[in-house]
Amino acid sequence: MPEKHLLLRHRDIPDIHELEVYRKHGGFEAFRKAVTQMTPDEVTEEVKKSGLRGRGGAGFPTGLKWSFMDKKNWPHYVVANADESEPGTFKDREIMERNPFQFLEGVAIAAYAVQANRAYIYLRGEFWQVAAWLDRKIAEMEAAGLLGDNLFGTDYSLRIYTHLGAGAYICGEETALLESLEGKRGQPRIRPPFPPSYGLYGKPTVVNNVETLTNVPLIIERGGDWYRTIGTEKSTGPKVFSLSGHVNRPGNYELPLGTTFRELIFEHGGGIPGGRAIKAILPAGASSAILPATDEVLDTPMDYESVPKVGSFLGSASVIVVDETVDIVWLVKKTLHFFHHESCGKCTPCREGTYWMDHLIQTIAEGRATPQDLEILYDVAKQIQGKTLCALGDFATMAVVSGMERFREDFEAKVREAVMAGG
Amino acid sequence: MNAFYERHKEEIERILAKYPPEHKRSAMLPLLYLAQRDEGYITREAMAQIAEILDVSVTEVDGVVGFYTLLHDKPGGKYRIQVCTDLPCALRGAEQFLHQLEEALGIKAGETTPDGLITLEEVMCIAACDKAPVFQVQTGEGLTYYENMDLEKTLALIAEWRKKHTKTPEGNSS
Incomplete structure (x- = not known):
C-alpha cells in the first residue's frame, strides 16, 4: 500500500x-528501540537533528525544548497539550480518535527522553469522549506491558494519565494549562521561568502538542536525517492543515510543510463554493493576521519562515478561508467576541483591552460609529501589543490591526453608513 | 470524611490515585465533574465537601467553578445544547442554525425550556469546524458531539429525549 x-x-x-494492527505496522518498535538501545540524550539528539518544531503554534524546536530540562531537579513530567481550542483547529482530535497509539507512543518516547515516570494528557473538557477512548487505549498498553514498571526488562517505568479541562481557551497556553492541571483557575504564569525549569508542581516539565508528539515515533524509527527530507530546510516534516470556512471540501490535510496556500485550498480543498472569488485567508485560526488572497499570498509556501514574509504566521496551520461575500468588519467582530470571552482577566491590557475592542467593533458593525471610533479601535489594539502576560492579548489584536490596514474600505463603508443614517 | 466522599468513595480514590498524594488538588476538576453528575450542577454543599477532601477553601473551589464554562453553579436543563457559532462555523451557517433552533424551541440562547428539559447555549469553537453546523450536548453524565446537523435532525433528537423523560407519570424521571 502506498504510504500517503x-x-x-x-x-x-x-x-x-x-x-494489534498498530503493532503489526511497526507500532511501539520505536519506543522499544529508544528504551533498550538509546540513552535519553541520544533520543533528544535525534529529535533535534530532525528539525521537528512544535505544532501547537509557536514552532519552537522540540528537541531543544527537551534539552532544557533541569537535570538537577526531579521528578520530571511530560504533559501532552490536547487542549486544541483555536477556532479553525481540529487536527489533534482526529489524530487522537483515529491514530491514538502513534500519539501515545510519542508521549512515551518523550517521557523516556526526559526520564519522566509520569505523563499527563491534558484534554479540553469538550473532548470527554476522546479522553474515555484514550483511557481504554492506555489500559490496553498497560495490559500489553507497554506501560508500567520495568519496561522491556529495563528499570524504566512510565504511567500515562488523561486529565480533562473544563472549557477555557486560555488553557492551551502551556503555563495556564499547568495551573489548570494543578486544580487552579487556568491563568498563565509569568515567564520566565519556563516549564523545563519550573513546570507542573514546580518541577521540570515538557509540554508538547499532540501532533508534535505524534511525529516522534517516526523520527526514532527512521532517523532525523530521513525526517529532514520532508518539508523545507527550516520547517521540516509533514503537517496536518485544518482547512475550514468557504471551501468545497473542508477537513484535515496532511501535507509537507512548504505546500502553498493555493494547493491546499484549490487542489485539496476543491476551491470556493458557488464559483465565488476568494477574499482572504486566516492561516492560524482566529489568532491570525488576515491575509488578502492575492496571487502572491496564494503562492506562498505554508512554513514557519514564508508566512511571516507576507504578513502573518503559520501558527497551528488552521487555515480559514473567506470568500468575497464576507465583510471583514463582521469577521473582526467574531474574533473579538471570542477573545473578549476567553481573556482570563489576569492582566489589565488584555482584560480591559479585549472589552473595549469588542465594544468598539460592535458599534462599528452596527453602523453607529464615527471616524474617530476607527482610530480609537486601532489605537487600543496597538496599545495591547507586546504588553500582555501571554500571547492571547496579542492574538486578539491580530485580526483588528491587519483588517484595518489591509481591508480599510470595509471599515470606512461602515462609518459612511453611520454618517448617512445620522444625517 | 463527608457525604460526597462516602457516596463516591471508590471513584474518588481512583481519581486521587492519578496524582501525587501531595498534589491532590489536581483532582479538583474531576471531582467537580462528579458533583455535576449528581445534580446536573454544582451545589454549595458539594463545593464545601470537595474543599474538605482537597484541603482547600470553599472560595478556591468556587473560583475554579466560576472560571470554566463547562462547570455550572446553577441548575439548567437536563440537556444543555451548546451550539458553536465561532468564525469557521459561522461561515457555514451556524448563526442561522442557532436562530432556527431558538425559534423552534421558543427560547433564546442562554434560556431553558419551561419543562426544564433543554438549555440552549451559544459556545466558542469546539474543534469540529469542518462539520458545521455542530453542537455538543452536555448532561451531568458527560458530553456528546453532534456534527453536520440541521434543524430537522436536531428536532428529531429532542423528540427522542422528550419521549424518554415523559415515561413516568411524574414526568421527571432521571
Whole structure:
C-alpha cells in the first residue's frame, strides 16, 4: 500500500486504532528501540537533528525544548497539550480518535527522553469522549506491558494519565494549562521561568502538542536525517492543515510543510463554493493576521519562515478561508467576541483591552460609529501589543490591526453608513 | 470524611490515585465533574465537601467553578445544547442554525425550556469546524458531539429525549 500519510495513518491503514494492527505496522518498535538501545540524550539528539518544531503554534524546536530540562531537579513530567481550542483547529482530535497509539507512543518516547515516570494528557473538557477512548487505549498498553514498571526488562517505568479541562481557551497556553492541571483557575504564569525549569508542581516539565508528539515515533524509527527530507530546510516534516470556512471540501490535510496556500485550498480543498472569488485567508485560526488572497499570498509556501514574509504566521496551520461575500468588519467582530470571552482577566491590557475592542467593533458593525471610533479601535489594539502576560492579548489584536490596514474600505463603508443614517 | 466522599468513595480514590498524594488538588476538576453528575450542577454543599477532601477553601473551589464554562453553579436543563457559532462555523451557517433552533424551541440562547428539559447555549469553537453546523450536548453524565446537523435532525433528537423523560407519570424521571 502506498504510504500517503505519516500522521493521519488511519487513512491508509484501516483499524490502526487497534493495538494489534498498530503493532503489526511497526507500532511501539520505536519506543522499544529508544528504551533498550538509546540513552535519553541520544533520543533528544535525534529529535533535534530532525528539525521537528512544535505544532501547537509557536514552532519552537522540540528537541531543544527537551534539552532544557533541569537535570538537577526531579521528578520530571511530560504533559501532552490536547487542549486544541483555536477556532479553525481540529487536527489533534482526529489524530487522537483515529491514530491514538502513534500519539501515545510519542508521549512515551518523550517521557523516556526526559526520564519522566509520569505523563499527563491534558484534554479540553469538550473532548470527554476522546479522553474515555484514550483511557481504554492506555489500559490496553498497560495490559500489553507497554506501560508500567520495568519496561522491556529495563528499570524504566512510565504511567500515562488523561486529565480533562473544563472549557477555557486560555488553557492551551502551556503555563495556564499547568495551573489548570494543578486544580487552579487556568491563568498563565509569568515567564520566565519556563516549564523545563519550573513546570507542573514546580518541577521540570515538557509540554508538547499532540501532533508534535505524534511525529516522534517516526523520527526514532527512521532517523532525523530521513525526517529532514520532508518539508523545507527550516520547517521540516509533514503537517496536518485544518482547512475550514468557504471551501468545497473542508477537513484535515496532511501535507509537507512548504505546500502553498493555493494547493491546499484549490487542489485539496476543491476551491470556493458557488464559483465565488476568494477574499482572504486566516492561516492560524482566529489568532491570525488576515491575509488578502492575492496571487502572491496564494503562492506562498505554508512554513514557519514564508508566512511571516507576507504578513502573518503559520501558527497551528488552521487555515480559514473567506470568500468575497464576507465583510471583514463582521469577521473582526467574531474574533473579538471570542477573545473578549476567553481573556482570563489576569492582566489589565488584555482584560480591559479585549472589552473595549469588542465594544468598539460592535458599534462599528452596527453602523453607529464615527471616524474617530476607527482610530480609537486601532489605537487600543496597538496599545495591547507586546504588553500582555501571554500571547492571547496579542492574538486578539491580530485580526483588528491587519483588517484595518489591509481591508480599510470595509471599515470606512461602515462609518459612511453611520454618517448617512445620522444625517 | 463527608457525604460526597462516602457516596463516591471508590471513584474518588481512583481519581486521587492519578496524582501525587501531595498534589491532590489536581483532582479538583474531576471531582467537580462528579458533583455535576449528581445534580446536573454544582451545589454549595458539594463545593464545601470537595474543599474538605482537597484541603482547600470553599472560595478556591468556587473560583475554579466560576472560571470554566463547562462547570455550572446553577441548575439548567437536563440537556444543555451548546451550539458553536465561532468564525469557521459561522461561515457555514451556524448563526442561522442557532436562530432556527431558538425559534423552534421558543427560547433564546442562554434560556431553558419551561419543562426544564433543554438549555440552549451559544459556545466558542469546539474543534469540529469542518462539520458545521455542530453542537455538543452536555448532561451531568458527560458530553456528546453532534456534527453536520440541521434543524430537522436536531428536532428529531429532542423528540427522542422528550419521549424518554415523559415515561413516568411524574414526568421527571432521571
